[in-house]
Amino acid sequence: KAGVTQTPRYLIKTRGQQVTLSCSPISGHRSVSWYQQTPGQGLQFLFEYFSETQRNKGNFPGRFSGRQFSNSRSEMNVSTLELGDSALYLCASSPTVGGEETQYFGPGTRLLVL
Amino acid sequence: QKEVEQNSGPLSVPEGAIASLNCTYSDRGSQSFFWYRQYSGKSPELIMSIYSNGDKEDGRFTAQLNKASQYVSLLIRDSQPSDSATYLCAVNTDSSASKIIFGSGTRLSIRP
Numbered sequence: 001k002a003g004v005t006q007t008p009r010y011l012i013k014t015r016g017q018q019v020t021l022s023c024s025p026i027s028g029h030r031s032v033s034w035y036q037q038t039p040g041q042g043l044q045f046l047f048e049y050f051s052e053t054q055r056n057k058g059n060f061p062g063r064f065s066g067r068q069f070s071n072s073r074s075e076m077n078v079s080t081l082e083l084g085d086s087a088l089y090l091c092a093s094s095p096t097v098g099g100e101e102t103q104y105f106g107p108g109t110r111l112l113v114l
Numbered sequence: 115q116k117e118v119e120q121n122s123g124p125l126s127v128p129e130g131a132i133a134s135l136n137c138t139y140s141d142r143g144s145q146s147f148f149w150y151r152q153y154s155g156k157s158p159e160l161i162m163s164i165y166s167n168g169d170k171e172d173g174r175f176t177a178q179l180n181k182a183s184q185y186v187s188l189l190i191r192d193s194q195p196s197d198s199a200t201y202l203c204a205v206n207t208d209s210s211a212s213k214i215i216f217g218s219g220t221r222l223s224i225r226p
Binding site: 033035042043044045048056058090102103104105106107108 | 148150156157158159160163202208213214215216217218219
């Protein structure tokens with residue numbers, strides 16, 4: 001079974017631009033979560049989607065948004081990019097939601113904001 | 115206070131010895147606990163999950179959970195150089211969803 005895939009793998013943008021990242025979960029997985037990883041802040045939870053609905057959201061500004069499609073694929077959008085948005089963005093999928101569900105991570109999208 | 119705390123290390127352990135990684139969490143209602151391993155430049159991969167108090171063993175890895183003390187640990191027996199990585203402790207704070215809070219990670223180095 002193929003793992004979680006994320007596109008693009010690398011991205012360079014300039015301040016003020018917007019960016020859309022894509023995540024395809026493992027086949028059959030319906031829950032997708034997004035994380036931001038930076039050297040200073042570590043791995044931080046952005047949001048979680050299940051059945052096209054956002055179920056949980058972390059402490060990020062409204063510039064960060066996401067959505068999930070009926071095939072469970074998910075996109076994350078960041079508008080008005082800031083230098084501090086440079087990070088590794090990780091997507092993780094799990095079969096369903098719930099405290100005991102294991103999340104499987106994709107390879108990540110490395111975003112550099114200049 | 116951070117929700118999930120780990121000693122950042124680096125923790126240096128000789129090959130063949132036991133590596134002990136520790137983590138504390140603040141949300142007493144947390145139910146699910148995970149250890150992930152992350153090699154430099156790679157994404158995290160699950161090592162162990164634990165949901166009940168006590169020990170859970172899987173090969174060379176043992177996870178220990180003490181909910182009363184809000185403490186979870188990971189022991190790695192017979193440490194190998196390939197175990198050198200950053201180990202992330204993660205806690206799901208929502209029993210009905212997936213809202214996983216990660217610690218900042220402990221960098222483990224196994225010296226030959």
